[in-house]
Amino acid sequence: MITFDAVTKRYADGTVAVDNLSLEAPTGEITVFVGPSGCGKTTSLRMINRMIDATEGRILLDGDPVRDIDPPKLRRGIGYVIQQAGLFPHKKIVDNVATVPLLLGWDRGKARSRAMELLERVGLDPAMGERYPFQLSGGQQQRVGVARALAADPPVLLMDEPFSAVDPIVRTSLQDELLRLQAELNKTIVFVTHDIDEAIKLGDRVAVLRVGGRLAQLADPKTLLSEPADDFVREFLGHDRGIRRLQFVGTDGLRLRTDLTVPAGFSGGSPEPWVLAVSDDGRPLGWLRGDGGGGEPEPYGTFRPGRDSMRSALDAALLSPSGCAVAVGADGKVVGVATREVLDAALAEAADG
Amino acid sequence: MSWLSDFFGDPANWSGPDGIPARLLEHLEFSALALALAMLVAIPLGLLIGHTGRGGVIVVISANLARALPTLGLLVLFVLLLGTASILPVIIPLVLLAIPPILVNTFEGIRSVDPELRDAAYGMGLTGGQVLGRVLVPVALPLILLGLRLSAIQVVATTTVAAYTGLGGLGRFVIDGFATKDYASVVGGSVLIVLFALAVQLVFTLLQRTTVSPGVSRRVKVRQVASGRETT
Ligand SMILES: Nc1ncnc2c1ncn2[C@@H]1O[C@H](COP(=O)(O)OP(=O)(O)OP(=O)(O)O)[C@@H](O)[C@H]1O
Ligand SMILES: [Mg+2]
Numbered sequence: 001m002i003t004f005d006a007v008t009k010r011y012a013d014g015t016v017a018v019d020n021l022s023l024e025a026p027t028g029e030i031t032v033f034v035g036p037s038g039c040g041k042t043t044s045l046r047m048i049n050r051m052i053d054a055t056e057g058r059i060l061l062d063g064d065p066v067r068d069i070d071p072p073k074l075r076r077g078i079g080y081v082i083q084q085a086g087l088f089p090h091k092k093i094v095d096n097v098a099t100v101p102l103l104l105g106w107d108r109g110k111a112r113s114r115a116m117e118l119l120e121r122v123g124l125d126p127a128m129g130e131r132y133p134f135q136l137s138g139g140q141q142q143r144v145g146v147a148r149a150l151a152a153d154p155p156v157l158l159m160d161e162p163f164s165a166v167d168p169i170v171r172t173s174l175q176d177e178l179l180r181l182q183a184e185l186n187k188t189i190v191f192v193t194h195d196i197d198e199a200i201k202l203g204d205r206v207a208v209l210r211v212g213g214r215l216a217q218l219a220d221p222k223t224l225l226s227e228p229a230d231d232f233v234r235e236f237l238g239h240d241r242g243i244r245r246l247q248f249v250g251t252d253g254l255r256l257r258t259d260l261t262v263p264a265g266f267s268g269g270s271p272e273p274w275v276l277a278v279s280d281d282g283r284p285l286g287w288l289r290g291d292g293g294g295g296e297p298e299p300y301g302t303f304r305p306g307r308d309s310m311r312s313a314l315d316a317a318l319l320s321p322s323g324c325a326v327a328v329g330a331d332g333k334v335v336g337v338a339t340r341e342v343l344d345a346a347l348a349e350a351a352d353g
Numbered sequence: 354m355s356w357l358s359d360f361f362g363d364p365a366n367w368s369g370p371d372g373i374p375a376r377l378l379e380h381l382e383f384s385a386l387a388l389a390l391a392m393l394v395a396i397p398l399g400l401l402i403g404h405t406g407r408g409g410v411i412v413v414i415s416a417n418l419a420r421a422l423p424t425l426g427l428l429v430l431f432v433l434l435l436g437t438a439s440i441l442p443v444i445i446p447l448v449l450l451a452i453p454p455i456l457v458n459t460f461e462g463i464r465s466v467d468p469e470l471r472d473a474a475y476g477m478g479l480t481g482g483q484v485l486g487r488v489l490v491p492v493a494l495p496l497i498l499l500g501l502r503l504s505a506i507q508v509v510a511t512t513t514v515a516a517y518t519g520l521g522g523l524g525r526f527v528i529d530g531f532a533t534k535d536y537a538s539v540v541g542g543s544v545l546i547v548l549f550a551l552a553v554q555l556v557f558t559l560l561q562r563t564t565v566s567p568g569v570s571r572r573v574k575v576r577q578v579a580s581g582r583e584t585t
Contacts, residue, residue, distance in 0.1 A: 076478035086473025090491040090566035132568030
């Protein structure tokens, strides 16, 4: 556990970057620091591994003040990932990843095999270990940055906007990868971002900071969205707070209809306004008018009940002319249809709860 | 052309204290000694100033002095002061001449390393010395070597001029040749000087190839990665 105990950072020029910050980042959880530019996120993070020293107050790592630990020793036990990865350009990828184990005195063979294992873990081809950083894309470099931070298996990971320099698609896959890794590794992670969506997606707990380095709210994402502490937090969360909150509402309770599917050759005769054409192997083909009018199957959207959130289900419904969302299994086969009425009822319930 | 064959074909030119091998050796000795002494001063100083960010004014002064000082004048001055009994009056100005390019480029090399990289190195738990030795120097190496090369070229050229003071080196063939109207010696000596300078360039090119990481020079043989799996 990382504890901020009344921590203040005043820079030499008088700027108060962090003001009397007290909070805890619990062991095994992802705590996200989020807030507008200049609110002191980076400063707060860097005080943990003493890249910056606090002016007042204490930071404790499992109860021990970090101020009492020699910085190089402290930092070797804390993984650190920054925005531009900061890989050593003169070293091969595998040697980059092996840096901290080697500093800790592991023998070369063991450090290298550990590095190879980690490359695989973060979703890279171990053959890339023999390349140099300039031969990798930005997203790949960022993965190497994560692998390098994990190499000596530190209990704590500090990440400062690690995914903000890559395009949105790569960012999404890096975020998913981090969550998958975290499910296996259970590190104590402090993650800095200015992107509230990223904070809500990744955080077990989200600390919203306001300029001047004061804590505005510390809460789990769901509470943050439903009960923002004040106008600042409400504004920072943005306008579609209600919609976003649906990502925390599950879909496993949705009542699915299975009587709305028809085979590919359907030619009309259903009392329903819309029916879903399904291929021989059970995959969705598209919506057809129940009276057989129209022609080509119309577009549809799918969601995986249980795994996907209400937000995905609603999104799927809005993609089709029928207003219904197609529920599919892991194999992509149709398991049922969530109708507009069912979704309406679920939304009403979500709004109450 | 006959001058060249007169010069290089004359067996008398290949032996004795004023023969080609002896003069070549003298030239090499003066240049190498001057360069080595300059490195001894300029590299640690450049690394220190670049790494700590303190004392940058020394670099500026040194760079300006290098532009302002007339090397030949300095040479003559030291010879007048110290006589020609030792090689000191030649070596001192050569060293003074050789320091600035090394100092300036070493300093610039270290200082211009991406601050994010430096930050990442500290963040992983490297000590100040490790950051310098394991990260900053390898990354700054192309510039450090550039400084050495510039320095070496200047030293080699100036050593030629140093022959005026009565000391040895390849410059003697040219100077003595003019004095005795032995134009074969003038032309032959000039060719040797050019070849020597080219050899120095070659040495530094090889040094660059062998010591700078392919990851820094971005000179990597294109090689197919065996398995095709690529991820973002
Ligand atoms: N070395 C420094 N000296 C003086 N002031 C500084 C220094 N570093 C940061 N600051 C100031 O401290 C405040 C907080 O900076 P910090 O880098 O922690 O912000 P941040 O929340 O990480 O911002 P961003 O999202 O832009 O990265 C800012 O006002 C900044 O200008
Ligand atoms: Mg920042």
